[in-house]
Amino acid sequence: MNRHAILSSTLLAFSLMLGSCGGAGTPSGSVQPAPPPVPTPGPALSNVITGQVPNLQGQPIQGAEIFADNTLSYNDNVIGYSGADGRYSIEIGTLAATYNVTAQLTLKYDGMDVPVKLTSDNPALVAGGLNGGGVRNFSYAPAVTAANPYGDLGKINVVHGSFQYGVKESDVTLTITPVGQLADGSTGEQRVVKPTHTGDGWIVPNVMYGTYTVTATMNGQPLSVRPILTNGTLAPWQDSYTGGFTWPYWATRPTMYLELGDGE
Structure with a gap:
């Protein structure tokens, strides 16, 4: 056997050995599989104001009343209520306006309905329009402050x-x-x-x-x-x-x- 034959046999044996061991990378000319896609968060909801309402212990409050007050029009409110999970969602449409969002909880006491103001995590107005909307969370955290020495109860x-x-x-x-x-x-x-x-x-x-x-x-x-x-x-x-x-x-x-x- 001449030198070229010996070299060809050696290369063939080496190639077979690599294939049986799962060795070298993807063969030339093949397509390498793509990695699995990374999940991306869904788009933010437009023209909707959402949020949640927990109590001091972080538990959800059901039945809180949320008001989205259109600042361009008198007594033009959109009202929503928190569900059993403490979350609410209010559709405000596409009108180019701004909304002041407030909330209250009504307590029942001795035959009386007593409203209690809830505290917002962001008192800024919410913009309306085609891409309007936002998130406003509220909490049941009655407090006494210098501006409100009477508290909320x-x-x-x-x-x-x-x-x-x-x-x-x-x-x-x-x-x-x-x-x-x-x-x-x-x-x-x-x-x-x-x-x-x-x-x-x-x-x-x-x-x-x-x-x-x-x-x-x-x-x-x-x-x-x-x-x-x-x-x-x-x-x-x-x-x-x-x-x-x-x-x-x-x-x-x-x-x-x-x-x-x-x-x-």
Whole structure:
């Protein structure tokens, strides 16, 4: 066998060995398989305002009412509601307008429907038009701020009773203990607080609607408590008061009105 034959046999054997081992790359002239496609997110929804509404524990809130107010037209709202998953979707069309998006939750208390404002994660207006729409999330997070010292829930309003001039509201401490289930379905927690002076007098803001037992002290000494005169009836002084909130016509929300006395 000559040298060329030996070389050809060797190359053929080497090629067969590589093929049996799955060795070298794709043969010349073949098409290499394409990698699997990478999923891409779907396009953002146009002309729709979407979002979600959780509570303080991150759980979804159902039935929150969301308003998309067309700023170019008076009383032109598009309204939506959050579902069981806490999500909502509002179609706003293609009108070249802007929308102020707000939301509220309605609490049921003692035969009353009490609206509670929800907090937006982005207060900016949402643009309309052909490519309008956006995302606005809301949360149920009642808060007291410098701009809103009254909070978003009920108030307890305290004042010294007639001829009880020894009572100084600035020195008063209240212990507020919930009784039974509150309007949001919770059982609440006991609070020990000092009333705050506001344009509405001395108040404890942001109290969830329900029934409470309230006691009061001034500089550590117990005070007497009673509800402010209602329906022409003057209640007796007591060591504590157990009751709920009323909503007189002049009040912006249900309030508990209490008088404090020092027995002198």
